Amino acid sequence: xxxxxxxxxxxxxxxxxxxxxxxxxxxxxxxxxxxxxxxxxxxxxxxxxxxxxxxxxxxxxxxxxxxxxxxxxxxxxxxxxxxxxxxxxxxxxxxxxxxxxxxxxxxxxxxxxxxxxxxxxxxxxxxxxxxxxxxxxxxxxxxxxxxxxxxxxxxxxxxxxxxxxxxxxxxxxxx
Amino acid sequence: xxxxxxxxxxxxxxxxxxxxxxxxxxxxxxxxxxxxxxxxxxxxxxxxxxxxxxxxxxxxxxxxxxxxxxxxxxxxxxxxxxxxxxxxxxxxxxxxxxxxxxxxxxxxxxxxxxxxxxxxxxxxxxxxxxxxxxxxxxxxxxxxxxxxxxxxxxxxxxxxxxxxxxxxxxxxxxxxxxxxxxxxxxxxxxxxxxxxxxxxxxxxxxxxxxxxxxxxxxxxxxxxxxxxxxxxxxxxxxxxxxxxx
Numbered sequence: 001x002x003x004x005x006x007x008x009x010x011x012x013x014x015x016x017x018x019x020x021x022x023x024x025x026x027x028x029x030x031x032x033x034x035x036x037x038x039x040x041x042x043x044x045x046x047x048x049x050x051x052x053x054x055x056x057x058x059x060x061x062x063x064x065x066x067x068x069x070x071x072x073x074x075x076x077x078x079x080x081x082x083x084x085x086x087x088x089x090x091x092x093x094x095x096x097x098x099x100x101x102x103x104x105x106x107x108x109x110x111x112x113x114x115x116x117x118x119x120x121x122x123x124x125x126x127x128x129x130x131x132x133x134x135x136x137x138x139x140x141x142x143x144x145x146x147x148x149x150x151x152x153x154x155x156x157x158x159x160x161x162x163x164x165x166x167x168x169x170x171x172x173x174x175x
Numbered sequence: 176x177x178x179x180x181x182x183x184x185x186x187x188x189x190x191x192x193x194x195x196x197x198x199x200x201x202x203x204x205x206x207x208x209x210x211x212x213x214x215x216x217x218x219x220x221x222x223x224x225x226x227x228x229x230x231x232x233x234x235x236x237x238x239x240x241x242x243x244x245x246x247x248x249x250x251x252x253x254x255x256x257x258x259x260x261x262x263x264x265x266x267x268x269x270x271x272x273x274x275x276x277x278x279x280x281x282x283x284x285x286x287x288x289x290x291x292x293x294x295x296x297x298x299x300x301x302x303x304x305x306x307x308x309x310x311x312x313x314x315x316x317x318x319x320x321x322x323x324x325x326x327x328x329x330x331x332x333x334x335x336x337x338x339x340x341x342x343x344x345x346x347x348x349x350x351x352x353x354x355x356x357x358x359x360x361x362x363x364x365x366x367x368x369x370x371x372x373x374x375x376x377x378x379x380x381x382x383x384x385x386x387x388x389x390x391x392x393x394x395x396x397x398x399x400x401x402x403x404x405x406x407x408x409x410x411x412x413x414x415x416x417x418x419x420x
Binding site: 128152160 | 188189230283
């Protein structure tokens, strides 16, 4: 399994190189256009990341996280989710910048290869900003009543939380 | 939303810092957080540049369209109405495939185009229904396919979580790529659950106006011709039209 994970990026780089060589179209120009776009996206991320990283760092430094964790650790132990994931679970549906800030803080606090760090990585990769996406899409469509949309999206999100912890135990052998 | 998020976290932190007497470390955290934001975006900048570039390259090479072709038969099951009528079907497939490659910049406009097309179809449908019955159709309500698209997009479809890999690498992970396969499994399971759940809820909360469906569906096929395609989609529209009843 780790072989597959490790070979994904080499495969992509190799296929991209083949694509550039195999046709006369200016594919590399497309790369440059896309890369400039990526730089812009990242620059746009900085202001909100700045504010939210300050907030998250404050939350960890104030000791609030320790208190919350202590209260919830019995509960999280029973359901099998690491208690350190809680800030991520709360911020993930709301905003991409907030969850990125929380995620990097979690990695710093617990270590990227710890149980909490790996669970958080899988959850980050397999969930998205539910509230943000649903509101953007439905306001674009001009729809006011969203019926079961939020219920369904949050059930999926909750499933991802539990399933990421399960996969983490399965793949990385945490008890 | 971000402002509220920021304020709530700040207030909780300050109160806790006062209670637990952590004031000085809180002050340090403020300064540290700001500089860490720069560190983080710097470590993300290169990866985001590279990745957006590579994905734009794949898009210009037609890879997104290839994926869309592969996905079409599967998505037909998830969006029965859109694919039956052809309204928004093309935008939906392109949106999902762009999302799988992590091209957010391309995926969101496509999703919005799909939502708008489905919305126009819904209004047209309501006009047809109203001609045959006096009953008003509620137009503020999302259709089943709209909800499925939104929920599917809100569960991640990303095949390669590059940002997460970059953040893991920045945090000193020994093997930042180890999460790729578990992320695939978790995303796939989440997406399948999203579709199944939406289909289940669609049956569970069937809308009243559905009663008219059998009578008033002819309006759709006419609509297909006027659906605005996004970018270079127009040549693919014929396929969708052929699939329409």
